[in-house]
Amino acid sequence: MSDDRLVAVVTGANRGIGKAIVRQLLLQSEKPLIVYLTARSVDRGQKAFDELRREQLRSASDVKMQNNELRFHQLDVASPESIHAFIGYLTLMHGEFSIDVLINNAGGVVKNPDGGGVAAAPSSSATAAAAAAGTADNAGASGRNATTEQPAVGNSVVRACNADTAYRTVQMNYFTAVNMTTLALPHMRDHGRIVFMVTALAHLGIFCGDLPRVLTSDDLSLNGLNIIENGFISSVGKGTYASYGFPPMPFNVAKAGLIAYARILARSAANDPRGLLFAAVCPGYVKTDMTGAFAPLTPDQGAETPVYIALTDNKRLRRHNGGLWKRLKPIKW
Numbered sequence: 001m002s003d004d005r006l007v008a009v010v011t012g013a014n015r016g017i018g019k020a021i022v023r024q025l026l027l028q029s030e031k032p033l034i035v036y037l038t039a040r041s042v043d044r045g046q047k048a049f050d051e052l053r054r055e056q057l058r059s060a061s062d063v064k065m066q067n068n069e070l071r072f073h074q075l076d077v078a079s080p081e082s083i084h085a086f087i088g089y090l091t092l093m094h095g096e097f098s099i100d101v102l103i104n105n106a107g108g109v110v111k112n113p114d115g116g117g118v119a120a121a122p123s124s125s126a127t128a129a130a131a132a133a134g135t136a137d138n139a140g141a142s143g144r145n146a147t148t149e150q151p152a153v154g155n156s157v158v159r160a161c162n163a164d165t166a167y168r169t170v171q172m173n174y175f176t177a178v179n180m181t182t183l184a185l186p187h188m189r190d191h192g193r194i195v196f197m198v199t200a201l202a203h204l205g206i207f208c209g210d211l212p213r214v215l216t217s218d219d220l221s222l223n224g225l226n227i228i229e230n231g232f233i234s235s236v237g238k239g240t241y242a243s244y245g246f247p248p249m250p251f252n253v254a255k256a257g258l259i260a261y262a263r264i265l266a267r268s269a270a271n272d273p274r275g276l277l278f279a280a281v282c283p284g285y286v287k288t289d290m291t292g293a294f295a296p297l298t299p300d301q302g303a304e305t306p307v308y309i310a311l312t313d314n315k316r317l318r319r320h321n322g323g324l325w326k327r328l329k330p331i332k333w
Helices: 016-028 042-058 063-067 080-094 126-133 153-159 163-186 211-215 221-237 250-268 306-309 315-319
Strands: 006-012 033-039 067-075 099-104 188-197 275-284 323-325 329-331
Touching: 006 016, 006 080, 016 033, 016 042, 016 099, 016 163, 016 306, 033 042, 042 067, 067 080, 067 315, 080 153, 080 163, 099 163, 163 221, 163 250, 188 250, 188 306, 211 221, 221 250, 250 275, 275 315, 306 323
Parallel strands: 006 033, 006 099, 033 067, 099 188, 188 275, 275 323
Antiparallel strands: 323 329
């Protein structure tokens, strides 16, 4: 059984930015599109699917909304077995080359070991940055600037950084996305797009010593990047992270890894005849269950840039393949 429509997959899409990305893909795609809303929890994923499906039915006059199809599939990106099962389902339904767009949104912040801080929320990874970094991301995805007060939980998460917090945060936000992408890559269609939801707070300025040079080196491989991320976890456990140039910010270190990974993928796919595109996207400081009322942007505003990357085809996108984006523009890492 095959289907000629475009196929988009959004991980961690049962709420927040992930759910908004699904909505905007359905609203904006000019070409017939199937969007897979995926979530670890069947109940929460089905609830999000039902809500968006009702929105579709209410939008009977919107031709694009009606031409595009929403589907739900359970997916736990922390489980290789779950990823394999999902990829197998896609190839059964859509053929060996079955994915046009993959948006890696799943992730979150690990709850403070002393009971404070922010609970892990695998459905809204990018907006967790404001709670994990100790400072708000004030430039929003809508193109406007906002001045906001940093949620009080932020610094407690940073101070609570220990080996367990570092391990779980890096696993949740870096290695899961790498694993998902690695398994999906062989099944990407021509001109496919892979997007990583990150934060501009994972900028090179948070690192010291040789790390900024190493992270931006054209010689950096995925294996080397994995060694850096694992080295951070190990150095936190030993209390030596500062001597290696790492900040005490597991979430930011993990998201910096994804920014570097997008660059690695773009280099490695330079001669791939499929013409794949890769991007790391910061959505801005978005109001979700995790960030609370202080955030100035709506989830739909946070979805603008990843949806733009997913659906637009122009020379600027290709010129900045593997780059970091925010507010519909490439930005300096």
